[in-house]
């Protein structure tokens with residue numbers, strides 16, 4: 001069938017889905033439909049507006065070292081002209097502390113020197129597609145650090161990985177931590193970080209991409225994908241039944257395990273995908289704390305539910321601004337109890353009378369555990385590419401971050417379309 005006649009459905013209108021839809025257009029596919037369950041595009045890129053200013057409830061920043069993101073910005077002539085986001089470290093009472101205490105400084109320097117040499121042993125980290133995984137990458141990250149004697153770096157990685165809602169380094173395999181925080185990324189976070197943002201929010205990227213896509217359907221949650229004998233796939237939303245020749249799934253894959261009902265291994269693998277429950281609160285406050293702070297004491301597992309990061313995006317002394325704060329959900333707390341914990345933390349930081357403006361509860365940072373990696377999760381996923389004319393993308397395939405989503409989207413387009 002000619003590309004121009006081939007009907008392709010892209011499920012999910014987040015960054016991965018939109019980049020794939022635009023990329024398909026460039027490759028000559030004229031009949032591409034994006035199906036998005038929400039009434040807005042963007043998924044985890046989610047800018048909100050308050051009194052004329054933009055705030056982020058999802059992704060916030062990019063880094064100069066991220067080549068795919070830079071290329072996208074260049075292609076769409078998007079300027080990274082947003083406010084600065086330099087991070088400062090605090091204890092829970094709001095006193096500034098050093099991220100790397102003086103007494104471990106020399107050990108830290110020794111480890112930083114060793115890091116690139118160690119990472120060079122892991123060539124699988126360099127590829128878009130996850131394959132030929134070296135055994136140690138399947139260990140939980142903290143074990144990987146012990147294995148390579150990275151005592152100080154273990155804490156530094158934890159500061160960045162855990163606070164961004166990406167999970168507990170005692171559980172999440174090294175594969176994910178080292179792909180999300182690759183050498184350049186961790187170094188730019190350690191340096192005076194040049195985190196760039198967008199004045200009109202990260203959703204600027206989504207607006208630019210969506211202009212290039214003709215057929216976007218919102219509020220269309222896909223509930224089932226089924227193959228048929230005629231090479232066609234039936235995609236059922238809550239309202240409609242549609243037919244396509246090819247489907248690309250960028251939404252969480254486990255929702256579509258029905259498609260693989262004959263394949264027990266695939267069903268088990270999909271059932272093993274785990275997420276972090278990560279909350280982003282936006283508060284109206286009478287007084288803003290300065291800039292962007294990280295409370296190091298709150299990054300541990302026993303302090304789940306407490307504020308890890310706060311972000312005063314637009315600095316100002318008056319009350320026209322929002323303060324965003326980030327915390328994992330405590331598994332035993334209701335939303336109300338969780339809010340109380342956050343309000344008490346804010347009080348300790350000197351911020352009284354916060355009024356909740358908006359809360360977003362994310363299923364953040366999908367991963368599979370060491371056992372699933374040992375059993376060949378990614379070999380299986382890659383082997384399923386194109387089976388029933390269905391292609392798999394999105395965060396579990398790419399690992400988290402805008403850069404990784406873009407890299408995997410490009411790989412998928414070049415490899416299969």
Ligand SMILES: Cc1cc2nc3c(=O)[nH]c(=O)nc-3n(C[C@H](O)[C@H](O)[C@H](O)COP(=O)(O)OP(=O)(O)OC[C@H]3O[C@@H](n4cnc5c(N)ncnc54)[C@H](O)[C@@H]3O)c2cc1C
Nearest residue numbers: 012014015016037043044058059060061222251394401402
């Ligand atoms: C709080 C937070 C902060 C972050 N900060 C950063 C950052 O600063 N920098 C960075 O690079 N990355 C950051 N990230 C990660 C980054 O945002 C994501 O990795 C990336 O946006 C994922 O894009 P995606 O399209 O693959 O997935 P998603 O954005 O999750 O998109 C999937 C889409 O599928 C839709 N969907 C789900 N089920 C269905 C269905 N059944 N039918 C139809 N549609 C469906 C969803 O509604 C969603 O729109 C952050 C993420 C979060 C949550």
